[in-house]
Amino acid sequence: MSSSQDSVLLRIQTRLQAFPWFIIILTTFLLIISLVHLYSVDPMGKFNDQLNWIILGSLLFFFVSFSLDAWILKQFAPVFYGVMVLCLLAVDILGKSAKGAERWLSLGPFRVQPSEFAKLATLIMVARVMVDYHNSKDLWKIALVIIIPTFLTWIQPDLGTASMILFIGVFQVFFLPIPQKLIIRGIGFVLFLIYFLWEFYFYDYQKQRILNFLNPMLDPKGTGYHSIQSMIAVGSGKFWGKGFRQGTQGQLHFLPERHTDFIFSVWAEEHGFLGCLVFFLLYGIFLIALMAIIQRMKDPFSSLVTLGIWGFFLLHFAINIGMVLGLFPVVGVPLSLMSYGGSHMMVCMLSLGIVVSLAQKK
Amino acid sequence: MNKSKFKLVFIFYLGILSIFISRLYYLQIMKGEEFSEASTKNRIREIRYDAPRGLVYDRNGILLLSNKFFFDLVITPQYLRRKSKVFHLLSHLIDIPEAQIEKKLLESSKLPSFQPHRIKKNLSLQEVAKIQSMKFFLPGVEIHHAMGRDYRISGSSHLLGYVGETTEKEMETLTSEYHLGSPIGKHGIERKFETTLRGKEGKKFFQVDALGRLQSKVKALFSSNIPMESGKNIFITIDSRLQKTAMEAFRGKSGAIVVMNPQNGEILAYISQPTLDLEHYQKGLSQDEWENIMNDPHKPLLDKASAGLYPPASTFKVVTALAALEEGLITPQTTFPCHGSYTLGNGKWKCWKHSGHGVMDLQKAIAESCDVYFYQLGNLLGATRLAKWASLLGLGKKTGIDLNLEYVGIVPTPTWKMEVKKTGWSSGDTINMAIGQGFNLATPLQILNLYSAIGNGGHLYHPFLLKKEISKDGLRIKFGEKQLVQSISLHPGNLEVIQDALRYAVDSGTARGAAIPGKTVSGKTGTAQVVNLSRFTDDYKDHAWFVGYSPARQPQIAVVILSEFDGGGGGKVAPIAKKIIETYWKNKL
Numbered sequence: 001m002s003s004s005q006d007s008v009l010l011r012i013q014t015r016l017q018a019f020p021w022f023i024i025i026l027t028t029f030l031l032i033i034s035l036v037h038l039y040s041v042d043p044m045g046k047f048n049d050q051l052n053w054i055i056l057g058s059l060l061f062f063f064v065s066f067s068l069d070a071w072i073l074k075q076f077a078p079v080f081y082g083v084m085v086l087c088l089l090a091v092d093i094l095g096k097s098a099k100g101a102e103r104w105l106s107l108g109p110f111r112v113q114p115s116e117f118a119k120l121a122t123l124i125m126v127a128r129v130m131v132d133y134h135n136s137k138d139l140w141k142i143a144l145v146i147i148i149p150t151f152l153t154w155i156q157p158d159l160g161t162a163s164m165i166l167f168i169g170v171f172q173v174f175f176l177p178i179p180q181k182l183i184i185r186g187i188g189f190v191l192f193l194i195y196f197l198w199e200f201y202f203y204d205y206q207k208q209r210i211l212n213f214l215n216p217m218l219d220p221k222g223t224g225y226h227s228i229q230s231m232i233a234v235g236s237g238k239f240w241g242k243g244f245r246q247g248t249q250g251q252l253h254f255l256p257e258r259h260t261d262f263i264f265s266v267w268a269e270e271h272g273f274l275g276c277l278v279f280f281l282l283y284g285i286f287l288i289a290l291m292a293i294i295q296r297m298k299d300p301f302s303s304l305v306t307l308g309i310w311g312f313f314l315l316h317f318a319i320n321i322g323m324v325l326g327l328f329p330v331v332g333v334p335l336s337l338m339s340y341g342g343s344h345m346m347v348c349m350l351s352l353g354i355v356v357s358l359a360q361k362k
Numbered sequence: 363m364n365k366s367k368f369k370l371v372f373i374f375y376l377g378i379l380s381i382f383i384s385r386l387y388y389l390q391i392m393k394g395e396e397f398s399e400a401s402t403k404n405r406i407r408e409i410r411y412d413a414p415r416g417l418v419y420d421r422n423g424i425l426l427l428s429n430k431f432f433f434d435l436v437i438t439p440q441y442l443r444r445k446s447k448v449f450h451l452l453s454h455l456i457d458i459p460e461a462q463i464e465k466k467l468l469e470s471s472k473l474p475s476f477q478p479h480r481i482k483k484n485l486s487l488q489e490v491a492k493i494q495s496m497k498f499f500l501p502g503v504e505i506h507h508a509m510g511r512d513y514r515i516s517g518s519s520h521l522l523g524y525v526g527e528t529t530e531k532e533m534e535t536l537t538s539e540y541h542l543g544s545p546i547g548k549h550g551i552e553r554k555f556e557t558t559l560r561g562k563e564g565k566k567f568f569q570v571d572a573l574g575r576l577q578s579k580v581k582a583l584f585s586s587n588i589p590m591e592s593g594k595n596i597f598i599t600i601d602s603r604l605q606k607t608a609m610e611a612f613r614g615k616s617g618a619i620v621v622m623n624p625q626n627g628e629i630l631a632y633i634s635q636p637t638l639d640l641e642h643y644q645k646g647l648s649q650d651e652w653e654n655i656m657n658d659p660h661k662p663l664l665d666k667a668s669a670g671l672y673p674p675a676s677t678f679k680v681v682t683a684l685a686a687l688e689e690g691l692i693t694p695q696t697t698f699p700c701h702g703s704y705t706l707g708n709g710k711w712k713c714w715k716h717s718g719h720g721v722m723d724l725q726k727a728i729a730e731s732c733d734v735y736f737y738q739l740g741n742l743l744g745a746t747r748l749a750k751w752a753s754l755l756g757l758g759k760k761t762g763i764d765l766n767l768e769y770v771g772i773v774p775t776p777t778w779k780m781e782v783k784k785t786g787w788s789s790g791d792t793i794n795m796a797i798g799q800g801f802n803l804a805t806p807l808q809i810l811n812l813y814s815a816i817g818n819g820g821h822l823y824h825p826f827l828l829k830k831e832i833s834k835d836g837l838r839i840k841f842g843e844k845q846l847v848q849s850i851s852l853h854p855g856n857l858e859v860i861q862d863a864l865r866y867a868v869d870s871g872t873a874r875g876a877a878i879p880g881k882t883v884s885g886k887t888g889t890a891q892v893v894n895l896s897r898f899t900d901d902y903k904d905h906a907w908f909v910g911y912s913p914a915r916q917p918q919i920a921v922v923i924l925s926e927f928d929g930g931g932g933g934k935v936a937p938i939a940k941k942i943i944e945t946y947w948k949n950k951l
Contacts, residue, residue, distance in 0.1 A: 175367055232404065235389040235397025248405045252571040273390040280379060287375065295368070318378045325385045 015066055018360045020293060026286045027352060030337040033279075037266055038340055040245045041259050046340050053342045057349030064353030070302045073354065077121075077128045081145070084121040087114035088152035103158055113343035115161040118149040120347050122165050123308030124354075126172050131301045136182050142173060160331035164315060171311035172304065213329045226262070229255050231326040234268040241272030259340040261332055264324045283317060293359050302358040309351045312336070405577075407474050407568050412545055413561030414509055415525065415552075416593030420602040421630075421829045427522060427551070430512040433485040433505050435493065436478035437467060440575050442502030451499055455492045458482055474574030478506060484645050509545075510644055515602055517609045519638040520665040520766060523550020539563070549665075549766050551827065555596055558831055564590030597829040599628040599842065607945040608633050611938040616660040617905070617925040618667035618806045620825075621942060624814030624911055624920040626844035627823030629763070631942070634670070636662040660926070665766040671803040672924055674757075675888035676731045676872075677907050678798025680816060680860055683724055685751035686739045687856040694859045697723050700734035709790050711737055714889070728863035729871030731887065733797050740796025745787060748795055749775045754850055755812045755822070757804050762824040762847070771808060774801035799891060810922035813909045816860055817884065817917040820850040865914040868936075875936030876910055878944055884917070885910020887936060890924075903929035908936045912943045919946045 031054055039047045091105055091114055104111045125145050132138070146169035154162035198207070216224035233249035242248065247269035249255045258266050268276050290310050297303040313336050320335040322328030334344045389397065418427035435456060442448065449460040463481055470479040485493070490505055497503075511525055527543045528536065540546065544563065547556040565588040571577045601621075608619045608631045621631035636658070647655070655662055664670060686692045702718035704711045713719065713733040719726075727735035740748065752758065758773035772778070774795060776787035794800030807825060815822045828842030864884035867873045873885040888907030906928040911917035921942050923935045 174371075229404075231389060232397050232400045234386070235393050236401035238390050238394035238398060248569075249401050252405050252569070252577055254401070254404045254572045268386070268390070273386055276386050276390075277383070280383065284379065291368075291372075314375060321382055322378075325382060325389065327381070327385060 012066055015360050019065075020289070020356055020359055022289050023286070023293070023352065023356065026282065026289060027337065029282060030286065033267075033282075034263070034338045037263060037270075037338075038259055040247075040270070041250055041263075041266055046259050049342065050340050050345070053345045054349075057345050060346065061349040061353040061356075064350060065356035068354060068357035070299055070358055073124065073305065073358070074128055074131075074301050077124045081121045081125040084114060084118045085148060085152065088118055088149060088156075091115070092152060092155060103156055103161075110342075113341075115149075115153040115156065115158055115165075116341075116343035116347045118153060119161070119165050119168060119312060120309075120351055122146060122149050123168050123172060123312060124305055126169050127301055127304035127308055130172065130176060130304050133176055136178060139173075139176075139178070139182075142169070142176075145169070146173075158332070160333045163331065164312075164319070164333060167315050167319075168308055168311050171315065172308045175304070175307060216326070216329060226256050226330045227323075227326045230262055230265045230324050233262075233265040234325060237269040237272040237275075239273045241268075241270050241275050244270055246270060261320065261330075261334055261339060262324055263338050263340070264321060264335055268324070287314060287317075290355065293355060297358065299358075306355050306358060309355055312351060313348075405569050405571070407477070407570050407574075409477060409566045409568065410541070410544070411564040411566070411590050412509055413563055413590040414592040415511070415545070415547075415561060416555075416559040417595045418522070418551055418555075418559070419595065419597045420600045420605075421597060421628075422601065422603075423597065424514075424602045426513075426515050426518075426598070426600070426602060428512045428514065429509055431507045432483065432510045433487075433490050434480050434508050435482040435485055435489075436480050436504050436506045437463075438478045438502050438504065439467065439475040440502070444501070448500055448503060451496060452481075452503065455496060456482060456485065456489045474570050476568060476570060476574060476576040478504060480506070483508070511640070513640050515605065516639075516641075517635075517637050518605060518633070519550070519640050519643075520634040520667070521550055521600065521605075521632040522640065523552035523554075523766075524548055524638075524640055524643060525552055551598060551765075554765055554827065555831075558596055559593040561593035562591040564588055591834065594834060595832045597832075598827050599623075599630065599829045600632065600827070601630045601946075601949070603949055604631040604942060604945055605633065607631075608938070608942050611941045612923075612925075615925050615928065616666075617923070617928070618665075618670055619921070619923050619938070619942070620667050620807055620810050621946075622810055622814060622825055622920045624818045624917045627811075627814075627825045628829075628842075628844070629825050629827050630919065630946075632667060632765070632827075634664070634666040636660050638662055666806065666924065666926075668761070668763055668766055668768040668805055668807045670805060670924065671769055671771055672806070672905055672907075673800070673802050673890040674798040674804045674809055675890040675905075675907055676798060677809050677813075677886050677888040677909050678752075678802060678804075679728060679731065679736050679796075680864070680886065681752050681755055681757070681798075681812070682736050682739050682743065682748060682796045683728060683863070684755075684816075684852070684856060684860055685743055685748055687724075687859065688751070688852060689743065689747055691742045692724065692739065694724050694855075697721050698727075698735050698738045700732050702734070704734045704737040704793070706737075706741060706789055706793060709793070711790075711793055724859060725863040725866055728860070728886070729867040731867075731872050736796045737793045740792045741789070743792075743796070745774070745776055745792045745795060748792065749773050752802075755815060756847070757808055757812065759808075761805075761807050761811050762845075763807060763826070765827065768807075769805060771804040772801055798888065806922045806924045809907070809909050810920055813864075813886070813911060813922070814917075814920045815850065816857065816864070817911040817920060820852050820857060822847040822850065861914065864910065868910065872933065873908065873910065873936050875933050876908065876940045876943070878912070878940055878947070881912055881943070881947055882914035883910055883912040883940075883943060884914045885921075885936070885939065887933060903927040906933075906935045908939045910939060910943075912947075918950075919943060 035047065035050060038050050087105055091103065103113050103115060105114050122145065126142060129142050129145055146166060150162050150166045153165060212219045216227040218224065220228055229249060233247065233255050236249065245251065247266055249269050250258045250266040255262055255265055267279060290313065294303050294306045294310060297306060316333060316336045319328055319333045323330055323333065334341055336348050414429045417425060420426055449463050452458065452463060453460045466481050467479055473479060493500065493503065493505055525545050526548045528540045528546045530542060532546065533540060533542060547553040547559065552559065567587060569577050604621050608621065612619055612633060612635060616635050619631065619633040620629065622629055699721050700713055700719040702713050702716045719730055719732045722732050722735045752773045758770055760768050760770055779785065779787050791800055795802055811822060811825065824845040824847055826842055826845065830842065831840040861884060864886055865882060868876050868883045868885045873887045876883050876885050886909055890905035890907060906925045909922040911920035921939045923938055925935045928934055
């Protein structure tokens with residue numbers, strides 16, 4: 001008993017020595033910013049929710065980072081993946097019976113968004129399949145792993161999350177030594193498919209919807225409203241910003257989804273160009289620190305998982321900010337560690353816990 | 363891991379970052395000002411306050427037009443609670459169906475919710491009291507004061523005009539100071555002096571959220587409120603005592619009376635009957651009331667003084683006489699016999715006095731209004747020369763009063779007839795023209811102007827209404843000025859002959875009814891035949907004219923009266939002129 005206790009202590013001690021404190025500090029920093037701005041926009045309910053999620057997420061983070069090992073993760077990847085696929089199916093079926101778009105699954109007092117967890121489960125599963133990659137004939141396995149959750153999320157319908165699952169997968173596959181010929185053929189096929197669908201499959205109204213989606217300015221009262229209000233918020237911040245809690249677009253509710261997907265608009269409106277540069281710097285250091293961890297990893301599975309997680313953070317950052325700045329259609333992709341939302345926060349903290357646990361040398 | 367692929371990913375990341383930074387630079391630095399404005403537009407709403415319009419006094423400082431408050435019931439949706447209970451209570455208090463309240467709110471649902479929506483106009487004082495006593499049970503319901511006009515003189519709707527709401531069509535030509543529905547003077551003094559009377563509306567700015575609710579938690583700067591400025595007060599040339607006298611004397615009749623100072627064109631009284639009840643009009647007319655007005659054969663909406671067209675009839679004879687004298691065709695001593703009719707070619711024209719006037723010289727002919735005498739002058743003159751003199755004396759042209767719609771009338775010529783009637787001119791047309799019948803059409807104001815010119819020595823003035831305009835601080839005064847159209851050059855003696863004849867007409871001729879003991883009056887009556895013109899088959903009576911001035915030399919007051927369907931010649935309306943001129947002299951003393 002005492003020897004097992006000793007071994008746990010020893011283990012914690014060795015792990016603490018190799019702990020990437022830098023990541024923790026940066027994460028804490030970003031989370032504080034998130035909380036402060038949530039407080040600014042909605043001091044009551046949403047702030048408390050987010051605080052609870054962050055505390056819960058931190059516990060999860062520490063538990064995972066101290067207890068998880070690469071081999072356990074690799075072993076349980078298919079189970080995690082399988083459970084997530086089943087959850088997605090459950091959401092699809094229950095959501096249909098409820099006659100409407102449904103992304104949530106109730107687990108007792110919690111309402112969980114399985115598609116968020118599917119992002120992580122899929123990237124871990126992809127990493128595992130990639131480890132066993134021998135030649136391009138194994139590609140279909142990876143493709144299947146990616147496409148199943150993508151499809152199940154897409155029909156919920158949750159286009160934003162579905163595309164995130166797909167993009168993260170593609171990002172990981174990019175690191176496989178795939179022959180150039182195959183890549184070219186693949187791209188060619190996708191282009192042809194798009195052309196075919198556009199010319200022969202879609203009706204005019206569907207095409208119009210897609211065009212509106214790609215260029216929100218075509219429909220300023222409808223799909224474009226979010227984009228335009230967000231650009232007004234960002235632009236009116238000018239160089240210095242309007243000041244903390246003085247952003248009229250956010251404070252007076254002109255900005256929709258200001259606590260979730262458009263939290264960065266609030267930041268840009270209240271802190272201006274300068275504040276945005278500071279934020280980019282912070283997020284940039286965070287991403288580079290993660291990248292540095294990957295490069296020190298020896299185990300291919302660990303580095304592939306961490307790479308996927310790196311892609312996860314980068315792609316959420318890129319698409320969310322693109323959306324806020326009116327460069328990308330509004331698809332409902334949160335800004336990791338910043339946006340309000342329990343499931344996404346849990347997934348972020350879990351991912352970071354995994355990274356930290358994998359970073360320890362055995 | 364593949365090092366080169368890491369590099370690629372890193373470059374991809376840097377690429378995205380630089381795109382974002384340049385986008386931020388574009389949005390926040392280059393377009394920052396524009397987006398700032400857009401965000402201000404989002405959150406700032408303005409409420410406009412109408413300024414009180416300027417007051418209008420008559421020439422002696424008697425108030426004709428001022429302002430008063432009306433009470434409107436308004437609901438401010440932001441503060442409205444327990445909707446159905448409030449509506450139910452309201453419907454009992456002010457007699458308005460609940461459904462209508464709901465409908466009114468829905469109609470203006472595009473307005474921000476902090477803005478009061480008008481539910482009912484012109485509440486009575488009892489209704490106001492009822493609402494106030496129940497105020498506790500009516501959250502969001504308020505009584506608003508609306509500014510309206512207080513009419514201190516009745517029966518003068520064509521002179522005063524009224525204030526209405528700016529229409530979409532008017533917006534096209536107006537400056538940005540006007541908005542759809544903002545008050546604007548329509549017709550009469552209210553329109554003519556709109557820019558002076560209007561003042562400047564005030565503005566209050568509010569900050570609202572995306573749902574239009576008033577919000578003050580963000581203290582961002584916005585422009586300060588703009589106070590309203592009331593309109594400037596004016597004194598008009600009208601003498602309200604003359605206006606009232608004329609109105610009373612003319613009660614129940616249809617037509618126009620205008621009184622003017624012939625020495626400068628100042629309008630002293632201006633009446634067109636029937637009139638609108640402005641007080642009632644301001645409160646809003648019902649559909650039935652509107653239809654009654656529109657279908658009234660006496661046309662209460664028409665300003666008959668400047669847009670009523672009538673054959674000038676015998677009042678035109680002075681034009682014929684002056685033309686014949688000036689063209690040297692006759693002298694004052696030239697005589698023609700009148701046997702009751704005049705024959706030219708196959709035609710035969712009767713004198714109004716079928717037994718004939720006997721031998722007539724010019725003065726007698728004017729005083730007795732002998733038609734046969736003027737038939738002969740017309741024949742001597744011809745249509746073209748007659749038309750030339752009519753135009754010289756201001757007929758066929760606008761007088762330029764610019765009060766309401768003004769018509770120019772018709773001075774017929776052979777070319778005019780060819781163009782409009784598509785037939786040639788006959789000598790009979792000239793004969794009719796010479797006594798002011800036929801195609802001749804003129805407004806009472808034109809006839810008044812013509813006689814003023816005869817009385818004052820040949821000077822034609824633009825009639826005007828502004829006595830003085832007081833600056834906002836009350837210190838500076840701008841006076842209205844007379845404006846000469848033209849002075850007609852005449853042989854010295856000729857005008858005096860006509861003036862004497864007109865005096866003779868009042869002293870012992872057809873216009874005897876206008877004579878005032880102790881004062882000299884000159885004038886002329888006329889009877890405009892309606893039979894062949896009338897659209898009203900049940901009313902064949904003729905229009906009666908009187909036009910004249912006093913005193914006979916250097917006149918100070920000129921009066922024109924046209925009474926529609928009054929029959930019986932100018933003798934009937936001359937006493938009205940007498941009353942007006944008497945009042946003038948009485949006040950003068």
